[in-house]
Amino acid sequence: MPIFLISSISSALTGLCSTFLIKTIHQAVTSAEFTLDQFLWNFGLFALGYMIFAFIASYSVSKLIQSIVHKLREDLSRKILKASFESVEKKQPKLLAILTEDIKTIAYSLDRLPGVTTGIATVLGIVAYLVFYSPILTVATIVLFALVFLFTKVTLPFVKKYSDLAREQLNDLYQHFEGLVFGIKELTLNKDFKESYLNKEIIPTSRIQNLHALKENVIASFSNRMTDIVLLMGLGGMIIAIYKTGFVDLEFFGQYLTLVLFTLAPLSTASGFLSNLKRIETALEQIESIGLTMDNTDGSINEITLDDTKTGLPQIELEAVVHQYLNDDGGKVFELGPIDLKINQGEVIFLVGGNGSGKTTLAKIITGLYKPVGGNLKYYGQPVNDRNLKHYRSHFATVFSDSYVFDHLHHISVGKVDREGDYLIELLELTDKVSIVENRFTTKKLSDGQRKRLSLIQAILEDKDIYLLDEWAAHQDPHFKTIFYNKIIPFLTEKRKTVIVITHDDRYFDTANRVVKMQDGNIAAKDSLVTK
Numbered sequence: 001m002p003i004f005l006i007s008s009i010s011s012a013l014t015g016l017c018s019t020f021l022i023k024t025i026h027q028a029v030t031s032a033e034f035t036l037d038q039f040l041w042n043f044g045l046f047a048l049g050y051m052i053f054a055f056i057a058s059y060s061v062s063k064l065i066q067s068i069v070h071k072l073r074e075d076l077s078r079k080i081l082k083a084s085f086e087s088v089e090k091k092q093p094k095l096l097a098i099l100t101e102d103i104k105t106i107a108y109s110l111d112r113l114p115g116v117t118t119g120i121a122t123v124l125g126i127v128a129y130l131v132f133y134s135p136i137l138t139v140a141t142i143v144l145f146a147l148v149f150l151f152t153k154v155t156l157p158f159v160k161k162y163s164d165l166a167r168e169q170l171n172d173l174y175q176h177f178e179g180l181v182f183g184i185k186e187l188t189l190n191k192d193f194k195e196s197y198l199n200k201e202i203i204p205t206s207r208i209q210n211l212h213a214l215k216e217n218v219i220a221s222f223s224n225r226m227t228d229i230v231l232l233m234g235l236g237g238m239i240i241a242i243y244k245t246g247f248v249d250l251e252f253f254g255q256y257l258t259l260v261l262f263t264l265a266p267l268s269t270a271s272g273f274l275s276n277l278k279r280i281e282t283a284l285e286q287i288e289s290i291g292l293t294m295d296n297t298d299g300s301i302n303e304i305t306l307d308d309t310k311t312g313l314p315q316i317e318l319e320a321v322v323h324q325y326l327n328d329d330g331g332k333v334f335e336l337g338p339i340d341l342k343i344n345q346g347e348v349i350f351l352v353g354g355n356g357s358g359k360t361t362l363a364k365i366i367t368g369l370y371k372p373v374g375g376n377l378k379y380y381g382q383p384v385n386d387r388n389l390k391h392y393r394s395h396f397a398t399v400f401s402d403s404y405v406f407d408h409l410h411h412i413s414v415g416k417v418d419r420e421g422d423y424l425i426e427l428l429e430l431t432d433k434v435s436i437v438e439n440r441f442t443t444k445k446l447s448d449g450q451r452k453r454l455s456l457i458q459a460i461l462e463d464k465d466i467y468l469l470d471e472w473a474a475h476q477d478p479h480f481k482t483i484f485y486n487k488i489i490p491f492l493t494e495k496r497k498t499v500i501v502i503t504h505d506d507r508y509f510d511t512a513n514r515v516v517k518m519q520d521g522n523i524a525a526k527d528s529l530v531t532k
């Protein structure tokens, strides 16, 4: 870690220059032999050294801090991408606060580090100089510093307590902010709603958060100020002891004081940094407590691929598959299954059923986003498990009803995008709205229906074996519904793709090979299956 080494060495050298500067000043005012020339030379040399090393220290420590922050961001993003979909889905509101707030706290709290490292080096240098100057006063100084440290330590648990409480409120505040940004249409249209959202949600949560943050800051900053007082009181105590016992000469003590007073500022910075360490601890605890469970993609197990060439077996098979949604107390909110279902390669299956019947949940099981709590999911007869789940998932392209629309197409080959992109844009009548430049859609600023068409283009360009389209046509006008059922689905089946469509469009049921009806978390009786 060379940057760490450079920052440590340069900080130490800055501290050393600072000590020599202080020593030069001290000698100039205490030693009769010290000439003006000597003073100018020494002072100029150490001041120059101080500036050079301070710049290197500030640069390297700041670089170190930024690389820590960057690493945290990268690690956290990787952790989220490696976690099981279910755990990320559950923790979604908390994640944004961690990604923005906690990492920012760490960055800001570490900001003082350059001053602290230099300050500590200066204090150590002064103490070393004091040893030669007066061993007895050095011992007294060390005792004094220990008292300052103890005092700061006593206040730290309180800083931590209020830092934790303030951080807890931030999760709620972020959820309110999410409502504020994404629910702005509803809030703008309804004056009473807007007022009550502001006054009953955002302001009270922000006030409580502020109150805890205020207590945290007051304790931290008061403790910081008090370290100066403790130090000065200690010096006062030493003066009393000198008056009473005369253990050193008072004039000598005055010269010693000149030195010790130089430690006030660096000590104050260092003790302030101890409070920052508590804030960092709170932020790191939040990051640690994300509680995401990893799935097979964490690379901790040997992955294997599934055999795609098996024939005569269903491409996907669900055997008595069960899934449950649980509330925070572990109570069952909804149960899907046990479901038995076979899907053959190249089939077009429509999943239909009332709201809340479990279609999307089943889609998440089929695509491997959810792991069933019971039963088996098979791919050409091979059970899907932790070792092959990643490969299983890679067979799917999806457009869920709440899909996020990315403009990014860099994961698709340029050749593929060039060959089919323009054709699909034309087929879905977006030519005058959007184009693809350097594997990126030129805009996402489209109507809901148009954005859904963009998602569909992206999914088709991904060229996967199995397509799962969740209520894709729900936002489309009749013209585009016809294009979807009569052109897009045949375009996919011509390429031997398997297509699973969640739909309520009964006018087009005849375009499917099979219609599977869901009811109360299960497939409705066999006789309601419609076969083309």
Ligand SMILES: Nc1ncnc2c1ncn2[C@@H]1O[C@H](COP(=O)(O)OP(=O)(O)OP(=O)(O)O)[C@@H](O)[C@H]1O
Residues within 6 Å of the ligand: 089, 325, 326, 333, 334, 353, 354, 355, 356, 357, 358, 359, 360, 361, 362, 518
């Ligand atoms: N993440 C979740 N946590 C807890 N319960 C959920 C979750 N997602 C869905 N549910 C519940 O599971 C049930 C099935 O939901 P699902 O989304 O699968 O239904 P659906 O048939 O797709 O409905 P719709 O046609 O309205 O989209 C519903 O009762 C819903 O409230």
